[in-house]
Amino acid sequence: YFLQMSEWQSNPSDKALLRDTWSDDWEDLYNLGSDIYLYIFKVMPACKSLFPWIPKYEAEGRDFAQGKEFRSQALKFVQTIAHVVNNVNHLERMEGFLYDIGQRHVQYASRGFKPQYWDIFQDAIQAALANKMKSLPKLTKEERERVILIWRDIALYIILHMKDGYNDGMKGVNRYPGGVIIDH
Template identity: 25%
Template sequence: MSDRSKSPSESSAYTENAEKLQMDWYPFTNDEKEVILHSWKVLEPHKQALGCDIYEMIFNQCPEARKLFPKMKFVNSKPDRKSCEFSFQALRFVQVIEGAVMSLDNLPALDPILDNLGRRHGKLEVNGKFRTYYWSTFLECSICIFRKTLTNSRKFPDKDVDQAIILWRYLLRDVMKKIKAGYNADISNRMTALAMDDNRSFSLPSIRKGSYTSDVR
């Protein structure tokens, strides 16, 4: 059946199902999960350094992203890696990734957590600090640092690096996608609330004027 022959309700249901499918997690096989888990054993001992390397690369790629972290110290345009704020933010980011690794057998369980994280980022957008292209920057910088770390490790075979990175991209892409969904939902809710406030501010004077006119008559 072509889209042209669908009724409006059928087309709407088709669209909703398509959107739902787009939001589903990548269906990792057991073998693919093992590859991710094996690579994580190599990465996990260096969590803090990983996070710091990722954030430093992000700031190099997007210097404007520094506005997201007003308490973070920078020395010669580079983040102070000894700063408690920098270490905290870097580790927290990697812990989100770690949560996905630990939930490989039930990734949808992470949805509420990632949705909430995205909604918190929505507040930064309202304050003019967040840009949507940061999502792809975070993803690409994470993949780059992961590849570099695995390649430099003697504990991970060179022949397996490419496959591992492909799978990590699937996982991190979906993590970002879930966070972004919460972010978009928060922005949408805020825009709706602002529109309602504007409507009230426009309608109240007209109501008062109408009441005044009727009273005079």
């Protein structure tokens, strides 16, 4: 299944359903990103150590999720998902982009980033998007079931390429040494 997901293929109706259930609305993006990170921190509280501002907020008795740093991080993550959705007809262009994000996460190993965190991120994306799909009243039962599976596959695709970049980076390997050029 992982080999198949490295080159995700879908039909036009699946791609249309994917785009129809995505929103570029700023507040929707923030809520989705927030749901993803809150899921991660609930399932794996140790992930909080990757973000130096969280302990500061908690030490002051403040809710880190209300801080500008959290908002920025939540939006950054969903902008990556948005980039994939916007390029769903040419996902091969996204492989290097996602791989590079994985490469950049090597720097967080010193803060405690562990390879198994990728699986938690994947679960978080899937859970947040499934909840979002369940809240969309315009979908039929069949469309909702189908789009949850499509989003699951997209989450797997994203994390698979990020994980590849991270794992290669930990070995000092970079399959895209000249950088990644994305043609919008």
